[in-house]
Amino acid sequence: MSLQISQLNIVRGKVAVVQSLDLAPMPPGSITALIGPNGAGKSTLIHALAGSLPARGQMLLDGVPLASLTHRERCQQVGLLPQTLPQGAGLTVYELLLGGLLTLGLPHHQAEQRIEQGLQQLRLSHLAMRAMSSLSGGQRQMVALVQLLARQPRLLLLDEPSSALDLHWQLAMVEAISRDVRERGSIAVLALHDLNLALRCCERIIVLSEGRCAADGSALDVLDPDLLAKVYGITGRIEQCSQGRPIFVLDHLVHPL
Template sequence: MRGLLARGIHVRFGTRHVLEGLDLPPLAPGEVTVLAGPNAAGKSTLLRAIAQLQPHRGEVTLDGENLARMAAQARARLVGFMPQTLPAGSSLVALESVIAALRAGGAMPAAQADATAMAVMEKLGIAALALEPLSAMSGGQRQMVSLAQAIVRDPRLLLLDEPTSALDMARQVRLLSELRRLAGEGRIVVAVLHDLALAAQWADRIVLLHDGRTHAVGTPEEVLTPALLAEVYGVTARVERCSRGRIMVLIDGEHAPAC
């Protein structure tokens, strides 16, 4: 089948079970899926397990192929992964780091690699950073370079861990618009987002994690309800629509469970 499928994903850190037999619904090309949930729900761990960067039990398939059984280079051509942060101490300049990410998918003539990497940076509005050392950049600048690294191989599956956390509002819109465009071209996009307002605006589907399991799956309208927000986040919330019809989540306080 076409798309991403994860079944029975189990991750343990020492004696703590972070993910316990977690299943994801089939994630289809053309969709942006947001992984949401409180801290320690397992969102980042799940993303790394899908990318085969985190040891786990269970199976992850992309278009019917088991990702764990692929050669690393073949998997790199299919899967782009954007971590929460890039290492601040890297001696590379931005363009070099994007070229290195491109070549992880296979050898390429130097001139072609340079041109491809530069074209991606221009598309993201960060061409001016091409010769800047990563070590001299702000957190937001490094995040945009990290996005360039993730998409430069033109992956089938794009995985992003809190991609907007260090970005100002204009950069958030630029990044999320780019994700929508990439999904619209037939890719599968999965992102961890803490900001439920952004998730409501940009996601086709939200997967809500809680205690290492999938708690709810659906459209933003189906998942972002006062009842589910009380269950998972422990808050009393109102879910309303603005004058443009967009969902707004308004937190009124902590949820007091019934005695």
């Protein structure tokens, strides 16, 4: 049981953004980071898996082609946290969360329980009756995370989930995703620019470059100086902090401006 991607091609306009992509299966209980430079195909792959972009090839979730699912089935099985922050004009946080869960067909009492649990776990209960329009970008992003986790999808897709978050909430987001993957055996795929965030929470890193897989494996195996120079045009290295955690250190451009 896993997420499998093979011979995947995605065209946007007339540009082949993802080309003949084959990846080893992503098993239940795993967190995978998609990294790579701008335009590498990270967000495009995330949105194709979510069903918001057409794609040719195979995308199988637990052996079932994602393309064969109805819209409701796909929404139940696959959850997306996009870069675009939820607006919810005229709605409170609670109303936005409740409406999203009821749309999936969840019983009212069960939806309320999940919302209460999600807000409590992320220490956001104080925002429940706040108008969405009054929230900061980071607060709206955390509300979107609550909504994603409350839906309890099989596959969690996050597109630059830390873009509006400060350091506190970045760590809270990482811990929430890790807990969900650990407790429910879900599969999480995160498109990230922050290599240290990828090192913090992802046991597997897939490097995309020009729509193809440039490397795939553990961070220490993948992020070597040659690959960083080739894909990003920078020199950098992985070191260990005082607590033994791997950290990425950026040195300089390969070709200074």
